[in-house]
Amino acid sequence: MPAISARKPYRIGRSPTGLGLFATKKIKKGTRIIRYFGPMLDSKNKKHDAIDNKYLFEITNRWTIDGSVRKNIARYINHACRPNAESDVKSKKRRVYIRAIKTIHPGDEINYDYGTDYFKEFLKPIGCKCAACEKKRAKKRAEERAERVRLKLKADKRALKKAEKAKRKLEKAKAKKLKFSAAHPHARGTGKPSKTKSARTKSLLSRMPKSPALANRASST
Numbered sequence: 001m002p003a004i005s006a007r008k009p010y011r012i013g014r015s016p017t018g019l020g021l022f023a024t025k026k027i028k029k030g031t032r033i034i035r036y037f038g039p040m041l042d043s044k045n046k047k048h049d050a051i052d053n054k055y056l057f058e059i060t061n062r063w064t065i066d067g068s069v070r071k072n073i074a075r076y077i078n079h080a081c082r083p084n085a086e087s088d089v090k091s092k093k094r095r096v097y098i099r100a101i102k103t104i105h106p107g108d109e110i111n112y113d114y115g116t117d118y119f120k121e122f123l124k125p126i127g128c129k130c131a132a133c134e135k136k137r138a139k140k141r142a143e144e145r146a147e148r149v150r151l152k153l154k155a156d157k158r159a160l161k162k163a164e165k166a167k168r169k170l171e172k173a174k175a176k177k178l179k180f181s182a183a184h185p186h187a188r189g190t191g192k193p194s195k196t197k198s199a200r201t202k203s204l205l206s207r208m209p210k211s212p213a214l215a216n217r218a219s220s221t
């Protein structure tokens with residue numbers, strides 16, 4: 001990693017997407033933080049036009065900075081959709097500076113918006129990992145989670161209601177049956193007689209007093 005003077009208000013450090021540039025001192029809003037520099041590429045030069053890397057900074061239709069050089073510390077600055085810095089392009093001088101658009105505190109990562117072209121080409125296909133986009137994704141995930149919980153609760157409530165309705169129906173049927181059997185004590189639920197006719201007659205006969213004549217005949221034999 002290129003050395004950075006201790007007087008500078010930044011250092012290279014680990015960021016969620018790899019390396020990034022972090023404030024080591026308070027940087028006031030409006031302060032020029034660092035220059036974005038590198039060889040100037042001329043679009044009229046065929047050799048220059050063939051150069052392609054992620055650090056090309058287009059100043060005008062004709063001029064582009066090739067920021068891929070090691071000494072260009074500003075190339076460590078990551079993109080953010082809600083940045084705390086911006087690129088200040090001096091097209092006549094063909095110079096680019098990164099300037100704070102908010103007060104940046106020690107430890108904060110410095111970032112600027114790379115612009116729509118870069119976003120569409122490099123960030124959109126893989127999903128922007130900037131804090132604002134991560135926050136948006138986290139919010140969406142939380143909302144989806146809440147929606148799943150809400151739907152589950154609704155389904156549970158519906159199932160409980162259904163079970164309660166079935167229970168009430170069963171209890172009602174039971175109560176009806178009890179009322180019926182109280183009014184008709186001999187009625188059987190099956191609707192079939194429990195004893196045959198002959199059995200019923202037999203038991204009736206056995207309960208009748210025996211005639212003395214019959215009793216005598218039995219003892220005489």
Ligand SMILES: [Zn+2]
Nearest residue numbers: 081128130133
């Ligand atoms: Zn983003």
